Amino acid sequence: MKAKLFDYIDRDNFVYNLSGLTKLMAFIxxxxxxxxxxxxxYILFVLAVSFCFFRISEITFxxxxxxxxxxxxxxxxxxxxxxxxxxxxxxxxxxxTHEIFRFNSRYTVTLxxxxxxxxxxxxxxxxxxxxxIFLLTTNxxxxxxxxxxxxxSYKASYALALTLRYFPDMIRDYQDISLxxxxxxxxxxxxxxxxxRVKNMMNIFVPLIxxxxxxxxxxxxxxxxxGFGKNKKRTWYAGKPLGRNDYIAMLFSAAILAGSVxxxxxxxxxxxxxxxx
Amino acid sequence: MGDQNKTPVIxxxxxxxxxFSQAEPTLHDINLTIHKGEKILLVGPSGxxxxxxxxxxxxxxxxxxxxxIKGSLKIMGHETKDLDxxxxxxxxxxxxxxxxxxxxxxxxxxxxxxxxxxxxxxxNTMKKTxxxxxxxxxxxxxxxxxxxxxxxxxKQRVSFAGVMVDNVDILLxxxxxxxxxxATGKTAIDLIDRVWRDQEKTVIIIEHRLExxxxxxxxxxxxxxxxxIAADMTPDELMAADILPGLGIREPLYVTALKxxxxxxxPELHAGRLExxxxxxxxxxxxxxxxxxxxxxxxxxxxxLLKADGIHFQYTKKRKILQDISFSIREGEMVSIVGTNxxxxxxLAKLICGFVKEDQGHLFYGQEDMSGWTIKxxxxxxxxxxxxxxxxxxKPMIYDEVALGLRIRxxxxxxxxxxxxxxxxxxxxxxxxxxxVSALSFGQKKRVTIASVLVxxxxxxxxxxxTAGQDYHHYTEIxxxxxxxxxxGVTILMITHDMHLMLEYTPHAIVxxxxxxxxxxxxxxxxxxEDIAAQANLKITSLYELALKTGIExxxxxxxxxxxxxxxxxxxxxxxV
Numbered sequence: 001m002k003a004k005l006f007d008y009i010d011r012d013n014f015v016y017n018l019s020g021l022t023k024l025m026a027f028i029x030x031x032x033x034x035x036x037x038x039x040x041x042y043i044l045f046v047l048a049v050s051f052c053f054f055r056i057s058e059i060t061f062x063x064x065x066x067x068x069x070x071x072x073x074x075x076x077x078x079x080x081x082x083x084x085x086x087x088x089x090x091x092x093x094x095x096x097t098h099e100i101f102r103f104n105s106r107y108t109v110t111l112x113x114x115x116x117x118x119x120x121x122x123x124x125x126x127x128x129x130x131x132x133i134f135l136l137t138t139n140x141x142x143x144x145x146x147x148x149x150x151x152x153s154y155k156a157s158y159a160l161a162l163t164l165r166y167f168p169d170m171i172r173d174y175q176d177i178s179l180x181x182x183x184x185x186x187x188x189x190x191x192x193x194x195x196x197r198v199k200n201m202m203n204i205f206v207p208l209i210x211x212x213x214x215x216x217x218x219x220x221x222x223x224x225x226x227g228f229g230k231n232k233k234r235t236w237y238a239g240k241p242l243g244r245n246d247y248i249a250m251l252f253s254a255a256i257l258a259g260s261v262x263x264x265x266x267x268x269x270x271x272x273x274x275x276x277x
Numbered sequence: 278m279g280d281q282n283k284t285p286v287i288x289x290x291x292x293x294x295x296x297f298s299q300a301e302p303t304l305h306d307i308n309l310t311i312h313k314g315e316k317i318l319l320v321g322p323s324g325x326x327x328x329x330x331x332x333x334x335x336x337x338x339x340x341x342x343x344x345x346i347k348g349s350l351k352i353m354g355h356e357t358k359d360l361d362x363x364x365x366x367x368x369x370x371x372x373x374x375x376x377x378x379x380x381x382x383x384x385x386x387x388x389x390x391x392x393x394x395x396x397x398x399x400x401n402t403m404k405k406t407x408x409x410x411x412x413x414x415x416x417x418x419x420x421x422x423x424x425x426x427x428x429x430x431x432k433q434r435v436s437f438a439g440v441m442v443d444n445v446d447i448l449l450x451x452x453x454x455x456x457x458x459x460a461t462g463k464t465a466i467d468l469i470d471r472v473w474r475d476q477e478k479t480v481i482i483i484e485h486r487l488e489x490x491x492x493x494x495x496x497x498x499x500x501x502x503x504x505x506i507a508a509d510m511t512p513d514e515l516m517a518a519d520i521l522p523g524l525g526i527r528e529p530l531y532v533t534a535l536k537x538x539x540x541x542x543x544p545e546l547h548a549g550r551l552e553x554x555x556x557x558x559x560x561x562x563x564x565x566x567x568x569x570x571x572x573x574x575x576x577x578x579x580x581x582l583l584k585a586d587g588i589h590f591q592y593t594k595k596r597k598i599l600q601d602i603s604f605s606i607r608e609g610e611m612v613s614i615v616g617t618n619x620x621x622x623x624x625l626a627k628l629i630c631g632f633v634k635e636d637q638g639h640l641f642y643g644q645e646d647m648s649g650w651t652i653k654x655x656x657x658x659x660x661x662x663x664x665x666x667x668x669x670x671x672k673p674m675i676y677d678e679v680a681l682g683l684r685i686r687x688x689x690x691x692x693x694x695x696x697x698x699x700x701x702x703x704x705x706x707x708x709x710x711x712x713x714v715s716a717l718s719f720g721q722k723k724r725v726t727i728a729s730v731l732v733x734x735x736x737x738x739x740x741x742x743x744t745a746g747q748d749y750h751h752y753t754e755i756x757x758x759x760x761x762x763x764x765x766g767v768t769i770l771m772i773t774h775d776m777h778l779m780l781e782y783t784p785h786a787i788v789x790x791x792x793x794x795x796x797x798x799x800x801x802x803x804x805x806x807e808d809i810a811a812q813a814n815l816k817i818t819s820l821y822e823l824a825l826k827t828g829i830e831x832x833x834x835x836x837x838x839x840x841x842x843x844x845x846x847x848x849x850x851x852x853x854v
Contacts, residue, residue: 141383165383168425173668179632180663181671183656184729185685203671203681210667215378221341222379225371226439227395230363235397237390237407238383 011137015057019240020138020146022249027134029253031127033260039273040119042263046256047126054129057137064132071128075121082117083107090116096276112276140164145236154234162219170212177207286447286479287311287334291348294333299344303329304504307348313446316473316480318490318512321501322525322748323719330501331451331483333357336365353446366392370440374452376432377424385411385427386420389438410438413476414468429618430461434468441472447479448472454486455745458617458774459816466492485748487521488529488819491550500524512549517542525750530777531823534839535559537846538566551819551826560827567829570838580643582608582768583629583659583737588638590621590628598624600792602638606785608736611760611769613779613800616789617814622772625789626739629770631655656682660730664742666722669729675701675712679729700732703762720751724758731762738762739770744778756782757847776816780804781840788813801840805833 015023034046061068082089087106090113091097098111138146144161148154186200223229264271289309295302303326311317321327332338333350340362350357353368373379382388386407393403411417414434424432433453440448450469454462470493473480484490487498491512498515500508502524508515515521519542521528532548540546540562547553583606590599599621606612614622627633629640631652640647642658663669672678679700683693701707704724709717714725723743730738743759744752760782763769773779779786779800786803788796790813796803803809805821820839824832 139383141387161383162381176663177668179627179630179652180661180669182652183630183632183661184682184733185653185656187653187685200685206671207668210670211665214667218373218375218378219381221337222373223381223391224341224362225335225337225366225373226381226392226443227363227366228391230395231397233397234394235399235403237387237394237400237403239400241400 011058013056013058014245015053015133016137017240017243017245018249019242019246020142021149022242022246023134023138024143024146024150025250026253027130029257030130033257034123034126036271037260037264038116038119038123038271039260039263039268040115040122041273042260043119043122043126046260047122049256050126050129050133053133057133059132059136063136067132071124075124078124079117079121082120083113087113089113093272094274094276098276115275139238141236141238142240145239148234148236149239155229158228166215166219169215170208173211174204174208177211178204284313285310285351286313286353288351289348290350292333292350293347294329294338294344296342296344302504303344304333306505309499309506309509311479311481313479314477315496316470316494317482318487318495318498319481319483319501320485320487320498320526321507322485322750325501325524326504327483327501328451329504331371331449331481334447334481335369335371335449336360336362366445367443368445369447369449370443370445371449371451372433372436372440372453374455376429376436376456379436380424380432383423384420385416385422385435388424388435389420389442391439392443406442407438410441411435413441413472414438428461429456429458430464433457433465437468437472441476445478447481450480450482450484452484453482454484454489458814459489459776460617460810460814462486462489463492463816466490470494485526487526491529494550500526511544513544513547513553516548517544517546525748527749527777529819530839531819533843534820534823535563537839537842538563551822554823554826556827563823563827564829567835567838570842579608579610581605581641582610582643583770584641585629586639586641588625588628588640589636590624590633591636598792599628599635599789602789602794604787604794604797606737606768606770609763609766609768610785611763611783612771613783613786614770614772614789615774615779615786615803615813615815618774620789620813621792622789623741626661626741626770626772629655629739630659630661656735657733658735659737659739660733660735662723662726662730662738662740662743664745666719666726669726670714670722673713673715675706675709675714675717675725678714678725679732682729682733696732696734697728700728703731703765704728705758720747720755723755731767735767737768737770739772741772742775743771743773744775752778774815776804776818780818780836781843788815790814801833801837805836 030046030050034043037043087108088110091110093116094112096112099108100111100114101109140161143164144154144157147157147160181200181203186203187196192200268274287310289307292304292307293302294304307330319327319330329338332342334352336357338344339346346358352360352365357365380388381391389407389411390403393406398406407420408417411420414437416431416434416438419427419431427435448469453465453469457465466489469480469482472478482490482495495512497509498512499506500515500520507524508518508520510518516528516532529551531551531554532542535542535548538559540559542548546555546558585602585604588599588602589597591597602625614625616622624633628635631647631650647655670678672681676697679697680693683696698707698710701710704727706721706724706728709721714722717725727738727740740759744755747755756778759769771778771783783800786796786798786800787794788803788809795812796806796809804815804818807817809815810817818836820836821832824835829835
């Protein structure tokens, strides 16, 4: 169910065993390199790399199915809207016009536009598996530890980890409350009018908020009693010391970022790859 | 213990505390000294100030809960006013009541290490300490488990280990038995006892289940009532002093049995624990009392109202939750559904309410098969009350909350009012009709949720842990209220692991263990069957053990006599009022 979306499952493989810091760095480097470059060849290369890591990390399709569907819908809408609002943008960028097909004078299909839009979709498509790998293979506490290591205050990092940690609990509370309210006759199914359904949802959120507040009071007391916030720094049980693989992975992702910049500067002379001249 | 070296570790002197939000002080004139190595039990009814006293000890007062302190409280010789919560937490380790909510880490190891992390201990030392401490509480093998994989008892062990990493001298347990089934509770008391002996700690247990704590030795019992210390004596003396019943704290059942038999309880009887009880002096009077009890006639059988026939249920293919469950519940019965956590009790309730659907088998309401009924249709016959009222209440005003179910069903407002008034009256809430929910106590909120279900006039009421977290006074209040509902014709099913409740209020009990029904009969019979008790993590009642110890021939009938006698006296009391 939905609770599974952020469930961290412990596995033993190359990607899982990297430290959270490495994964965060690699995620930033690789995403930035595809966001920076508009060279479809380079983007395809990074896409291939990110799919390799996806395979290595042994994430199953079932785990990410919901996310994949949302992303696919988003990309499709994005693709259509881009064309709808700026059908000639590709021609502007690449400076040439290779027309394939024409609806009317504004809406023509050009090779340039096609290249531009495909490049753009591939950019997203290569970034998203990276994000999934990062979210699904990083233990929330270890993630907090990595954030703290790159300079985010440990209180903020811990707050984030706790949110991830309690998210499944909240969903469970929500399901319990929703059942109890349904047994009093609250109808949440599609049979009811939308306005009534929204009103009925409110009857679930109020108790949910109060139960969550109770939970927060309890957890903050428990944390106070065990010395949270005493010192300016803290150590992390879940933090992993950096190993050889971490350095290799970080160097590799830095190289990819550098490659992306180099390709733009030395090969293409701009962020765009122009096969039309 | 503690006699040789009487070093005081906690000293209250003319201590008084008043929350800023309250008009009156919660604690008055507290004078109390606890010595190194003592094991203290702190009892008192809800609202007596025992939790406030606990908060003063662990520093939550005044650091999280603000208020005014008068007098002095010294811990290990330091005045607490001069310390901060972190310094206090190095001396007093607290295991909170709700071990689920205080699980901070994502895994056992991480949670135990939490205090070490905050002290900036390096990773290697941390791992070693965590291993050593979790070994003490037998959790060393499970360092990588997440809280969802652990049972209630195991989670408590983890929080226990989490405070022991600090190597504190004083351990404070806030209602350690509240969320545990009886057998696990017994193990918890054993563990506390073991750590107290082996690690030479000072232990303070706040709990109102006196009998269960006294399963192991305690040096002194401190009784708090109305913010004052009402008694400070050894268990043997306390049992003889006869002050507990007047304060709304339940004395051990076997002590009550002695009193029913007209035995004068003296400190020399050593009634503090059943194990130490001097049976020679009590045998004759107890046997005489038992012979004098008349057998009560069984009431005639009424028609079956709810019937389950070969119910199977599973969430996933691998884990079977319920297997071949069949039972019949007759009209007007009061039934307990008992068993270990995760045995399938709650799932059974969910099936009856229609929240989930059985894979095989049938449920019948009277003669009708319920399989085609929706949740909404079922809710008109079967009401469901959750354990935590905060999870059910969604309207700010009591009246609106109770009226909600009717309004959703489109009942006209003029018909709603008399129905709501009736439900409020049954639940003793009439004076609060126009009040906001927030002004009510926990027990009163519970009644509001019951009223909001009753207003739909169900024939069956299912309650999940109706008395969880309630002291004896409120427990009796809620249960007597349910009993009166029951006598007005509502059939009541309760999911519980309170053995007293089962014994005293529900003649019929269904025991579920590992998804199967392992018992379905008289509560007395079940609570005197060692076989069923062991399988379902129940605890044999101390009455049965008392009967065995004193050589009463038919221990089960002794237990039944006790229950009948008690119901008789309680009925007389309420009639007298």
